[in-house]
Amino acid sequence: xxxxxxxxxxxxxxxxxxxxxxxxxxxxxxxxxxxxxxxxxxxxxxxxxxxxxxxxxxxxxxxxxxxxxxxxxxxxxxxxxxxxxxxxxxxxxxxxxxxxxxxxxxxxxxxxxxxxxxxxxxxxxxxxxxxxxxxxxxxxxxxxxxxxxxxxxxxxxxxxxxxxxxxxxxxxxxxxxxxxxxxxxxxxx
Amino acid sequence: xxxxxxxxxxxxxxxxxxxxxxxxxxxxxxxxxxxxxxxxxxxxxxxxxxxxxxxxxxxxxxxxxxxxxxxxxxxxxxxxxxxxxxxxxxxxxxxxxxxxxxxxxxxxxxxxxxxxxxxxxxxxxxxxxxxxxxxxxxxxxxxxxxxxxxxxxxxxxxxxxxxxxxxxxxxxxxxxxxxxxxxxxxxxx
DNA sequence: CACAAAACCGAGGGTGTCCTCGACTTTGTA
DNA sequence: TACAAAGTCGAGGACACCCTCGGTTTTGTG
Numbered sequence: 487x488x489x490x491x492x493x494x495x496x497x498x499x500x501x502x503x504x505x506x507x508x509x510x511x512x513x514x515x516x517x518x519x520x521x522x523x524x525x526x527x528x529x530x531x532x533x534x535x536x537x538x539x540x541x542x543x544x545x546x547x548x549x550x551x552x553x554x555x556x557x558x559x560x561x562x563x564x565x566x567x568x569x570x571x572x573x574x575x576x577x578x579x580x581x582x583x584x585x586x587x588x589x590x591x592x593x594x595x596x597x598x599x600x601x602x603x604x605x606x607x608x609x610x611x612x613x614x615x616x617x618x619x620x621x622x623x624x625x626x627x628x629x630x631x632x633x634x635x636x637x638x639x640x641x642x643x644x645x646x647x648x649x650x651x652x653x654x655x656x657x658x659x660x661x662x663x664x665x666x667x668x669x670x671x672x673x674x675x
Numbered sequence: 676x677x678x679x680x681x682x683x684x685x686x687x688x689x690x691x692x693x694x695x696x697x698x699x700x701x702x703x704x705x706x707x708x709x710x711x712x713x714x715x716x717x718x719x720x721x722x723x724x725x726x727x728x729x730x731x732x733x734x735x736x737x738x739x740x741x742x743x744x745x746x747x748x749x750x751x752x753x754x755x756x757x758x759x760x761x762x763x764x765x766x767x768x769x770x771x772x773x774x775x776x777x778x779x780x781x782x783x784x785x786x787x788x789x790x791x792x793x794x795x796x797x798x799x800x801x802x803x804x805x806x807x808x809x810x811x812x813x814x815x816x817x818x819x820x821x822x823x824x825x826x827x828x829x830x831x832x833x834x835x836x837x838x839x840x841x842x843x844x845x846x847x848x849x850x851x852x853x854x855x856x857x858x859x860x861x862x863x864x
Numbered sequence: 865c866a867c868a869a870a871a872c873c874g875a876g877g878g879t880g881t882c883c884t885c886g887a888c889t890t891t892g893t894a
Numbered sequence: 895t896a897c898a899a900a901g902t903c904g905a906g907g908a909c910a911c912c913c914t915c916g917g918t919t920t921t922g923t924g
Contacts, residue, residue: 534884534901663823684871873918884906885903891901894895
């Protein structure tokens, strides 16, 4: 019995939408610890209204990121669709890191600089599930070192998050070097 | 003509020392943006006294880290002393990252999460000089990929800083994987 | 010992952010 | 249209941190 989502009044719906847009923009530019007051201002709404809609910062995260993280599902699907398991693996990483590089908030969230809660958590574990498959496939094909696990992926992700923070362009080369370390079999592409 | 360093009064010298100890401890545990008030409190000294000795946060950094970074010079010297250029390179990295892992403040400083100033800067450029030699040597021996530069090292350093932050134990394995990617020649040790 | 210079203290003003709450405004409906 | 419910507003209290400054204490020296 999913609680009946009472319809919002017209102005409330309008403001909610404006808040979500503003939040996505501000978090994307300034990171997840951007002041909520900036978001309210950018939405053209008072801080009180922001709190009326989203009582906590986490509520805002939960309203924004799950949708955005759907992109991650698509990336994973593409990766698994690739007939070449290694190329799929690489595509997946590039996809994830591209998302991170495009949105500082997402970068913070994924790299767990901020403890995430509720809906975020579940989306992430789903992502881990995908990653697990992609890794297993590449490993079984003998293209990925046999001892590589999702834990390694998590570490790599947080490493790259920092690379993005300090040198937004640098992550591709960094990834290439790292991949040379985890790859097995054919040395190229 | 180095300005004559006026002798401090006995109590002043005592407090200065207590402040430096406290600062090292607090920065080490909480990072470089720890509140100065905590440091004063831990030193058993008033906040005013802290400011009397160190007018800015940077002044405190400059008083603490250059000494600590001398360890880095030793690490570099050891690396260059190793007859095996590759092993020297690896030793160097392990030494640097061990320092970072032991001190959260140092980790912040090295990974430039905080813009560093004055004395710090010079120590770092000296470190880069050492790194340059170590890298060149390993490259010339054909043990390090030919296109590896200090820039790659800087990126790796910032990446590892984040790994240390999120998984203090994880950096060794991460480094091993990465080294497999940048190594050339003999595949082992 | 006395006294001036040196050093110390911590209350307090400034700033930025969080979050609340009571007064006001808008909306939908009868 | 009129009214209650829903929603909005923003001033302001709380908090954490920054940094200063005038009054007090300590130290060294004549």
